Amino acid sequence: MVAAPADIPHIALIDGNNxxxxxxxxxxxxxxERPVVVLSNNDGCAVARSNEVKALGVKMGEPWxxxxxxxxxxxxxxxxxxxxxxxxxxxxxxxxxxxxxxxxEIYSIDECFLDLGPGCPNATALGHAIQSRIARSxxxxxxxxxxxxxxLAKLANHVAKKHPAYAGVCNFNALDxxxxxxxxxxxDVGTVWGVGTRSANRLRALNIATARDLQQSNGPFxxxxxxxxxxxxxxxxxxxxxxxxxxxxxxxxRIQAARSFGAPVHTQEGLEAAILTFVRLASGRLRQQGSRxxxxxxxxxxxxxxxxxxxxxxxxxxxxxxxxxDELLLARAxxxxxxxxxxxxxxxxxxxxILLALEENHQGCGDLFADPVVKxxxxxxxxxxxxxxxxxxxxxxxxxxxxxxxxxxxRSGNRSPRYTTHWDELPVARA
Amino acid sequence: MxxxxxxxxxxxxxxxxDERGVALNLEQLLIExxxxxxxxxxxxxxxxxxxxxxxxxLVVDRALEPVSGHVVVAVVDGGFVVKxxxxxxxxxxxxxxxxxxxxxxxxxxxxxxxxxxxxxxxxRLTYRTSP
Numbered sequence: 001m002v003a004a005p006a007d008i009p010h011i012a013l014i015d016g017n018n019x020x021x022x023x024x025x026x027x028x029x030x031x032x033e034r035p036v037v038v039l040s041n042n043d044g045c046a047v048a049r050s051n052e053v054k055a056l057g058v059k060m061g062e063p064w065x066x067x068x069x070x071x072x073x074x075x076x077x078x079x080x081x082x083x084x085x086x087x088x089x090x091x092x093x094x095x096x097x098x099x100x101x102x103x104x105e106i107y108s109i110d111e112c113f114l115d116l117g118p119g120c121p122n123a124t125a126l127g128h129a130i131q132s133r134i135a136r137s138x139x140x141x142x143x144x145x146x147x148x149x150x151x152l153a154k155l156a157n158h159v160a161k162k163h164p165a166y167a168g169v170c171n172f173n174a175l176d177x178x179x180x181x182x183x184x185x186x187x188d189v190g191t192v193w194g195v196g197t198r199s200a201n202r203l204r205a206l207n208i209a210t211a212r213d214l215q216q217s218n219g220p221f222x223x224x225x226x227x228x229x230x231x232x233x234x235x236x237x238x239x240x241x242x243x244x245x246x247x248x249x250x251x252x253x254r255i256q257a258a259r260s261f262g263a264p265v266h267t268q269e270g271l272e273a274a275i276l277t278f279v280r281l282a283s284g285r286l287r288q289q290g291s292r293x294x295x296x297x298x299x300x301x302x303x304x305x306x307x308x309x310x311x312x313x314x315x316x317x318x319x320x321x322x323x324x325x326d327e328l329l330l331a332r333a334x335x336x337x338x339x340x341x342x343x344x345x346x347x348x349x350x351x352x353x354i355l356l357a358l359e360e361n362h363q364g365c366g367d368l369f370a371d372p373v374v375k376x377x378x379x380x381x382x383x384x385x386x387x388x389x390x391x392x393x394x395x396x397x398x399x400x401x402x403x404x405x406x407x408x409x410x411r412s413g414n415r416s417p418r419y420t421t422h423w424d425e426l427p428v429a430r431a
Numbered sequence: 432m433x434x435x436x437x438x439x440x441x442x443x444x445x446x447x448x449d450e451r452g453v454a455l456n457l458e459q460l461l462i463e464x465x466x467x468x469x470x471x472x473x474x475x476x477x478x479x480x481x482x483x484x485x486x487x488x489l490v491v492d493r494a495l496e497p498v499s500g501h502v503v504v505a506v507v508d509g510g511f512v513v514k515x516x517x518x519x520x521x522x523x524x525x526x527x528x529x530x531x532x533x534x535x536x537x538x539x540x541x542x543x544x545x546x547x548x549x550x551x552x553x554x555r556l557t558y559r560t561s562p
Contacts, residue, residue: 029506029544092466137467137494139546310453420469429504429513431475431483431527 008173009241010120010146013153014097014130015111016090017141017161017168020048023089024079026139027419027427035076039064040359041294041323043080043413080415083295083357086110087317088420091297092138100130105245108253109295109356113150115245127169147172150243151236154193155211159183184212184237194233199226211237255293257282258352264303265348271300271338278353279334283327284389286355287382292323294357296330298337303349312346316421323359326378327385330355461551467494469547471504471513478502478513480528483552489513491547506544507535513549 016022020038025031035052039045045063046053056074058067064078071078090109098104103115114130116123127144134142145157152172160170172180190200192211202225208214215237223231232242257278265271275298286293299315318333334353417425462468471489481502483489489504497503499518504511505525514525514535523543525535537543 029509029511095466137464139493423470426470426472426488427511428472428474429489429511431473431478431485431513 007118008239009118009148010116010123010173011148011150011153011241011245012114012116012123012127012130013107013111013145013150013157014114014134014142015157016093017143018048018050019090019110019140020081020086021050022140023086024082024416026089027085028416031077035074036079037067037071037076038079038081041081041083041320043078047081078414080413081294081319082415082418083319084317084418084421085416087295087297087319087356089138089140091315091317093134093140093142096134096137097130100126103245106254113153113245116146124169124171124174127171128167131168142168144169145172146170146174148239149236149241150245151193151233152239155184155187155191158187158191181212184215185210187211189214192233192237194229199230202226253358255282255285255289255355255358256352257285258299258350258354260350261348265351266344266346268338268342268344271342271348271351272335274351275334275338275353276331278351279327279331282353282355283325283330284386286358287325287386291358291360292325293320293330293355294323294359295319295355296333296337297354297356298334298341298352299354300338300341300348300351302346306347306349309347310345312343314341314343316340317356323357324378326382328381329378461490462492463550464492464494467547468492468550471511471549473513473552477527477529477532478515481515481552482554483513483528483549484554486555488553489549490551490553492550493547495548495550497545497548502549504546504549506546511546516545 021031021036024036024038031050033052034050035056036050037046037053037058038048040047043064045061046058046067047061049058049060053076056070056076058070058076067076067078070076086109093110094104094106094112097112097114101114101116103117105113107113116126120126123146127146130144131142134140143157143160145153145155145160146169147153147156156170156172160166160168163170175183187210188200189195189203189209189211190197192214195203195214203209203214206225208217214234217234219231219234222234235242259274259278261274265274295317297315297317299313301313302309302311304311304313316337318337320329320333324330330353417427419425419427469491471491473483473485473487473489476485478484483502491504495501497516499516501516502513503516503525504513505516506512507525512525512535514527517524517526517534522539523537525537525543527534
């Protein structure tokens with residue numbers, strides 16, 4: 001059944017262009033129009049590239065030691081990652097986007113879906129309004145893709161960035177069929193959201209080389225040869241939504257464990273207990289999917305619907321010294337965050353933990369200098385934890401008290417100041 | 432950032448929601464647009480005439496349209512300065528508030544990047560007595 005035009009869903013995918021680099025440029029005009037890379041924790045490899053660096057052929061995840069010569073030739077500026085800054089800028093950007101609609105799914109540190117509602121009359125103009133609000137309020141450039149499904153919105157976003165004519169906003173719903181078909185035929189099948197490298201190669205062997213080819217493929221046939229996921233992608237490419245907003249899709253780029261409390265919580269100890277539970281849940285999922293986190297975000301809030309109560313909402317992003325899946329390290333970061341955020345005198349209604357900046361475990365990126373013995377010990381402990389919990393239930397082993405850690409600062413040779421999270425590192429204006 | 436010459440109300444959100452005895456919160460007073468507000472540190476003495484001193488903390492709001500008369504953080508020669516923005520016939524001027532510092536004239540064809548509008552300057556009188 002074809003949906004009547006008025007009922008067409010409008011899903012927007014908004015993401016920050018070269019997000020980490022753009023965050024750095026907000027506070028450092030020198031970096032504008034110069035080639036800039038941001039390196040992973042411990043300066044291992046490139047995790048963000050400015051357009052100038054992309055043009056030099058530098059790939060995502062390229063180890064820094066292999067880039068040194070190129071960097072010298074072209075004056076590439078390499079910065080250590082500053083997750084405190086990126087996390088705060090991300091939080092600001094997401095809060096601004098939330099003002100457009102509460103139907104928001106934060107998908108990663110720099111991208112989110114917004115459900116603009118069926119039959120949104122001026123979606124393209126709204127996309128431009130979103131873009132200029134973000135540029136003005138936080139100084140970050142974003143791309144906006146709008147379409148009937150999340151998978152198409154991802155592609156629209158891709159087009160918005162690749163084709164300057166769209167000025168950063170591409171609305172598939174507003175294009176005529178011919179135009180859309182031509183665009184989809186120009187996009188490699190491997191670019192489609194959810195199609196992995198291996199699947200892409202197998203699809204090409206079946207003469208399915210572009211997004212347009214995949215759109216016209218036989219869903220049930222692909223389901224037999226790939227999986228139900230591939231059939232869903234085909235449906236999504238044809239404008240039939242299969243992925244709801246807020247539905248989590250693997251591999252996750254962020255893991256969230258959050259809950260509203262049955263009864264309001266007033267004390268720091270009470271929040272501590274809840275947050276340790278969230279850390280246990282989130283880090284279990286992290287290990288299950290074979291990833292490690294580069295940063296942990298913690299948030300608290302009172303019940304905003306009880307207007308008669310004093311209101312408080314706060315969040316903090318804590319960079320982790322190394323990419324880690326170690327529950328103890330994550331718990332320590334969370335407790336440190338709680339101490340920073342907690343204010344007495346409020347009835348807390350909800351709290352949560354989000355693991356960010358996730359990397360696949362096997363990439364081995366970012367731990368070039370980490371102590372291998374410590375790492376093995378931590379891995380063994382985590383395996384034991386998971387085994388015991390599997391056998392005796394998830395609560396069989398839990399963390400008791402938490403000692404304050406001191407060495408939270410990761411190795412970071414060329415980190416910019418934490419402009420927005422530290423009083424003694426504020427940006428400076430000359431008077 | 433575009434310059435539009437219309438007056439903008441510089442009011443702050445009413446801290447009057449305290450019928451039930453909630454203590455005053457300085458953030459409510461200082462910050463109107465939370466996501467767009469950033470803190471900056473002042474270095475230098477060119478703005479003392481407007482109560483902006485070396486070492487002060489500026490509350491800078493990016494969501495406001497800068498207009499003539501606003502104190503702004505602007506980009507000049509690749510660095511950030513805090514000055515008063517003045518529009519005079521067909522050119523922009525970044526004015527200091529100290530006799531020793533000359534105005535910065537912006538050529539009509541030169542683009543001026545205004546980073547944000549300064550809402551408050553916080554001046555410390557007494558240092559913390561405990562760490």
